[in-house]
Amino acid sequence: MDPSRLTAIDVHTHAEVSRTGHPSLSPELMAASEKYFAAHGHRQPTIAETADYYRQRGMAAVVFTVDAEHALGHPPIPNEEVAEDCAAHADVLIPFASLDPWRGRAAVRQARRLVADHGVRGFKFHPSLQAFSPDDPMAYPLYEAIQELEVPALFHTGQTGIGAGVRGGGGIRLKYSDPLLIDDVAADFPDLPIILAHPSFPWQDEALAVATHKPNVYIDLSGWSPKYFPPQLVRYANTLLKDKVLFGSDYPVITPDRWLSDFEKIDIKPEVRPRILKDNALRLLGLTKS
Template sequence: MPVVDAWMQHPTLRHSNHEMFASLRRWTGMRTLEEELPVEVTLAALAAADVDTGLSSAWYGPEGALITNDEVAGFVARSGGRLRGVAGADLTRPVAAVRELRRAVGELGFVALRIIPWLWRLPPTDRLYYPLYTACAELGVPFCTQVGHTGPLRPSETGRPIPYIDQVALDFPELTIVCGHIGYPWTTEMIAVADKHENVYIDTSAYTARRYPPELVAYLRGRGRRKVLFGSNYPMIEPSRALEHLDELDLDQETAGLFLSDNARRVFRLDGRP
């Protein structure tokens, strides 16, 4: 069945070769790039796993943009409709960040905003995020973020679902929040927050199906079937590798369809429906 990859990025040299990803390269076997990667390589990796839509994200951090919104827009334009853009923003410039988000959604057609808290060393409850939460709610686009421990050698505290995601969801009940990377080792916390808040979701990026924690698999099979989205974290993990052992999860056809595609299409309004 067709798949939506809710967390991936078409990399730039600045992104893939950054020193903070050295530990991920060691774990995954991913190599540094010698030259810019053609979009066609990413599209082939998506096609190998029947991914018909990849949500390709920008990356902004304190030292500058590793993948700019305009670079993402260029990748999307060359993808033949296979990629959709996810914006990034500079947290330290709140007014400019909101202006840039509005441009990315209104002019570039992006479908979400993603901020990586550990990159900024600021938890999601920091006041610098709040103008962007308001803008996301007004624009009707999800806020995507990372939960759980960090693969790069950076502090993991900012990835705790409780208190951070829980508090943001309380402060912004109109905001849709998609929490990538499962939340391990706080997976049970992440499930509790998703249960508690109607607009909080989990994506499975950075984990292969065989490595999903048992509590997440049970949630996905049961009451969380409309709460969990597939993500790969490409190019760190290719979608085909992330889904290699999907059959071992014993998902019925409806649940598999929700997990692989339908939940993401609904949450990110990929078919244009509110």
């Protein structure tokens, strides 16, 4: 990957379908997500198609799936497959993995193997889908391993479109995605880079507080069109958090084309825009020494 050739790095995109056609979510939850994002009938691109999409735009993308088999009973897309397919397109794709903390010591072993043998560059958690509180000591051995591996942990925060409108929300509990629950993790693992994914509705102020207070905590802007960003998020992105806010789209349900078009229209300082779109991610992901 040549960072000088990139215009942006999207730190939040999803692998939604495996090579064999296995989806990342059950049909019921996928339909709920599409309805929530007004992305009815959107295509589920392969990783190769995702690479082509980003290559055409001169951008790079972090790609991951979500392992929530313990709570949802739905097998994930294999992390190894995601990593291998990203490696085939290493000029534009950066593989993250997802491990269910309920897997215990097996998840710890798998984390080490995924980084050492498959080139994984970070890990994605979705507490609401995985049905765990981020500050549960059960997950701490996995965090410790990720900290030792010197790669980031990305946590979904705030409301989720997955299960929205389904009876009982599909059993998915929003409380686990309160970003304040990650404050303990940031304090107990101060050398673990942590990304709070999404504007964290209804806990935006909590996310800003944690990211401002803890040097190892970042925020990605995925999952929302920028025109809906709360004023305080824009204000902090322009000032206190200008080096800790990251571009993310949530592709394919939100495309970077739509996101970037709306981003141009909000009041972000000209000198801050390149930090959000590319420079902060380069530094966090270890793609540059500066």
